[in-house]
Amino acid sequence: MLNLQGHRAYTCEGATRRELMRIGSIGLMGLSLPHFFLWRDQARAASVPSKYAGARGWESAENVVMIFLQGGPSHIDIWDPKPDAPAHVRGEFKPIKTKIPGTWIGEHMPMMAQHLDKATLIRSMSYTPNGLFNHTAAIYQMLTGYPPDKVSPSGQLEPPSPADFPTAGSQVSKLKPPKEPVLPFVELPRPLQESGIIGKGGSAGFLGKAYDPYRMYQDPAKPVKLEDLLLRKDVPPERLKDRFELLKGVNGSMPALEKALNEYAVDEYYGKAYDLVLSGKARDAMDLEKESPKMRERYGMHTFGQSLLMARRLIEAGTRFVQVNWPSVANGDPETTAWDTHAANFGPLKNLHCPKLDRGLSALLEDMDQRGLLKHTLVVAVGEFGRSPRLGVSTSGNSNSPDGRDHWPYCYSSVVAGAGIARGMQYGESDATASSPKEKPVHPADLLATVYFSLGIDPDMEIRNHLNQPRELVKGKPVADLWT
Amino acid sequence: MKHPKDGHVVKPQFMVASNAPVPVPDDDRRRRDAFAQWLTSKDNPFFAKAIANRVWSYFFGRGIIDPVDDIRASNPPSNPALLEALTKDLLDNNFDLQHLMRTIANSRAYQTSFATNEWNQNDRDNFSHAMPRRLSAEELMDAVSSAAGARPRFPEVPEDTKASQLVDPHIGKEGFLDVFGRPLRESSCECERRSDFSLPQALNLVNGRTISDAVADSKGRVAKLILSGRSDAAIVEDLYLAALSRLPAPEESGRGVKYLSGGAKASRAQDLLWALLNSKGFLYIY
Numbered sequence: 214m215l216n217l218q219g220h221r222a223y224t225c226e227g228a229t230r231r232e233l234m235r236i237g238s239i240g241l242m243g244l245s246l247p248h249f250f251l252w253r254d255q256a257r258a259a260s261v262p263s264k265y266a267g268a269r270g271w272e273s274a275e276n277v278v279m280i281f282l283q284g285g286p287s288h289i290d291i292w293d294p295k296p297d298a299p300a301h302v303r304g305e306f307k308p309i310k311t312k313i314p315g316t317w318i319g320e321h322m323p324m325m326a327q328h329l330d331k332a333t334l335i336r337s338m339s340y341t342p343n344g345l346f347n348h349t350a351a352i353y354q355m356l357t358g359y360p361p362d363k364v365s366p367s368g369q370l371e372p373p374s375p376a377d378f379p380t381a382g383s384q385v386s387k388l389k390p391p392k393e394p395v396l397p398f399v400e401l402p403r404p405l406q407e408s409g410i411i412g413k414g415g416s417a418g419f420l421g422k423a424y425d426p427y428r429m430y431q432d433p434a435k436p437v438k439l440e441d442l443l444l445r446k447d448v449p450p451e452r453l454k455d456r457f458e459l460l461k462g463v464n465g466s467m468p469a470l471e472k473a474l475n476e477y478a479v480d481e482y483y484g485k486a487y488d489l490v491l492s493g494k495a496r497d498a499m500d501l502e503k504e505s506p507k508m509r510e511r512y513g514m515h516t517f518g519q520s521l522l523m524a525r526r527l528i529e530a531g532t533r534f535v536q537v538n539w540p541s542v543a544n545g546d547p548e549t550t551a552w553d554t555h556a557a558n559f560g561p562l563k564n565l566h567c568p569k570l571d572r573g574l575s576a577l578l579e580d581m582d583q584r585g586l587l588k589h590t591l592v593v594a595v596g597e598f599g600r601s602p603r604l605g606v607s608t609s610g611n612s613n614s615p616d617g618r619d620h621w622p623y624c625y626s627s628v629v630a631g632a633g634i635a636r637g638m639q640y641g642e643s644d645a646t647a648s649s650p651k652e653k654p655v656h657p658a659d660l661l662a663t664v665y666f667s668l669g670i671d672p673d674m675e676i677r678n679h680l681n682q683p684r685e686l687v688k689g690k691p692v693a694d695l696w697t
Numbered sequence: 698m699k700h701p702k703d704g705h706v707v708k709p710q711f712m713v714a715s716n717a718p719v720p721v722p723d724d725d726r727r728r729r730d731a732f733a734q735w736l737t738s739k740d741n742p743f744f745a746k747a748i749a750n751r752v753w754s755y756f757f758g759r760g761i762i763d764p765v766d767d768i769r770a771s772n773p774p775s776n777p778a779l780l781e782a783l784t785k786d787l788l789d790n791n792f793d794l795q796h797l798m799r800t801i802a803n804s805r806a807y808q809t810s811f812a813t814n815e816w817n818q819n820d821r822d823n824f825s826h827a828m829p830r831r832l833s834a835e836e837l838m839d840a841v842s843s844a845a846g847a848r849p850r851f852p853e854v855p856e857d858t859k860a861s862q863l864v865d866p867h868i869g870k871e872g873f874l875d876v877f878g879r880p881l882r883e884s885s886c887e888c889e890r891r892s893d894f895s896l897p898q899a900l901n902l903v904n905g906r907t908i909s910d911a912v913a914d915s916k917g918r919v920a921k922l923i924l925s926g927r928s929d930a931a932i933v934e935d936l937y938l939a940a941l942s943r944l945p946a947p948e949e950s951g952r953g954v955k956y957l958s959g960g961a962k963a964s965r966a967q968d969l970l971w972a973l974l975n976s977k978g979f980l981y982i983y
Contacts, residue, residue, distance in 0.1 A: 396896075427896050441900040445909055452968065453903075459956060459972035466949050467978050473811045473829050474977050482899035483975075490904045 263671035270696035272669030273589070274632035276528045277385065279536040279664075280521070280574065280594040283352060283405055283543040284552025285625075287618050288599035289647045290562055291319045291570075292626035293336050295602070302602045302646045304616075305559045316639045321567035324575035325628075330637040331578045331587065332630035333695055337641025337650035338595065339624050340657055346609040346620055348407040348543035348553070351597035353414035356380045356405075358661045358687035361414075370410045376679055377418030380426075381661055382534040384686065387424050388670045393531035394492035400426035401520040401535065402433055406542040415536075419679035423478040426536065433501060433519035442489060442496035450491055457487060498530035499523060511576045516540040518573040525581055528590055543597070552596060555617045558604070578630055587631040591667050595660065599625025602646045624649045627660065632667050635697045658689030666691035711735075739788050743768070749783040750774070751887070752794060756801050758830040758892070759821070766886045775822040811983045829983035831892050834877035835860040838907065841974055844939045845911035846918030873907045908974050912967040919966045929954040932966055940973035 878891030
């Protein structure tokens, strides 16, 4: 009996591969992937209609590119200059005009200034952290929508755990799985990281590992090895099918072990691997050699730029959620392009960070717009916080150089574009020193709610955690005014 | 050192939250020696407990205090009496690890089946049933080589060096071993080793070189079996023994023989071995 709504601990609700295999006559081999996803979509459509249904912006996005600038970019130097503020606030950079009338940004973002007419610049991102002030806590807040206190009672940096709230991409790949045999959720070019803690706030948590992002762990700016995704010459599709049929038989003759291993979702992974290898789409999407040198250079011949280009290719192939993390670890050395500019701010921003961000992000917006991809793809660029408006003071307990800036979650900026979001608009405004929003504050949970809302996922819906307790998907309100 | 408030000279003391105070010698230079000696002695109540817990976790995939590197008051053992007994066993036998392992391996807890009933199916903390766990990266790679009769090939090490014999975690980097969670030995935390299952791992097992090359090895088990001219039933038997350390059940044998006779025998035997090496019975310790 196919059970599409039943709960199951540690894996998922809906049709799992295991359930599909139970349906006697159809079996794994006779069932191609498009059918599989069709079923899930139908199961989803049958649920109660959302109160948001029909609202402007609702279900306007098919895919998401989340550009996560881990480390905390300095909003005042990049997106929200304050030329009239005192020198110890305004810093060294001059403002420049943008395509949004009356909106100026930092002088080291000249290309973005020309392409802001495709995006909305939010200048009122804001939240007050729940005790913790480190990157990991903030990243967790940004990407799961929940403060980390419930899962990190010690207040220390803690590695990802199966009790964590799921990261946004995992939620989306479960609630709105792709229709094509592609990787549903890809994280490039490396996971989130602060010190030795890798992937906190970036894992599937209580949804189970089957919803973790596909992490490439390679630098797209270098030749990428993806032999695992390319069907081997000595194993044509028919032979792979035979092998899977045999495998099903071998596993099937040890039912007690199957039951004991249920929670590891091994079959789910094997099913995905099978579909991916046979379709070859993911392999093609990650092959940047298929792009012209001119296009590659437009994005920038560095890890960040090429990751964005790969993100665009993945979106074209049907991947639902691509997250491009800033390549340096959150709390790294600013001189090696980490956004965490305690020790040095203006030099690194001018010479290292801004040129890469400026080129890459403007290229993505331009390219996706030209290809028509921006119509149904939501692009978000944001970090886990901004940086202290005042130079050389400590807000987080870290020490700062005289020209350094410390963590500042109370006010910062983000860029959102695509999926019908207003083109060339500024949303929200900060006060005279970019210390707090003057109007229309946007909490990270609101930003996530907006992402879900745009995909047609009701932000208020109830989900179940690993203990089968009801939880809100996110405790935020979609910023519907982004669609005008 | 003088007390910052009242100025009296404070006697040196080791900062150890223990009922058994650490003797501090008067001679400055010997303090470190004394501390080192105490650290690994029977007087240190933490050392033996941590070792016992750690060794236990190697057999069960989970510590009595878990994670094993997170021993603190607010992360208590799931079974204090058990941990105490193991600690005592280790101390009574003068830190003899082999003895401790023998104790553990002979225990009923270690020998319980992974099969569960309605009362213990949700238990993960109390060792009421065995919990299958994936072979570690090196174990898995060596097991594939051994079952397929293929020879491991790592650059810059003597021929036939096994994955578990590699001294440097950078040998074979970004390959099979790293995908399966081999630690880089950057920290002393057990958590550096990952034993979860992921999509890249499935891709590697299904379509990567390690298993596919091993089953097709021209000097490997399948090649030898085919050359030996043995019966299909004997080939199936041999492959089951090599991969799962057991004979095939009659219906398994029947299915295998039927498959072998359905086409080119060599490639069909490779397929069967491929399936066995990808099966849960092979990937997991249970």
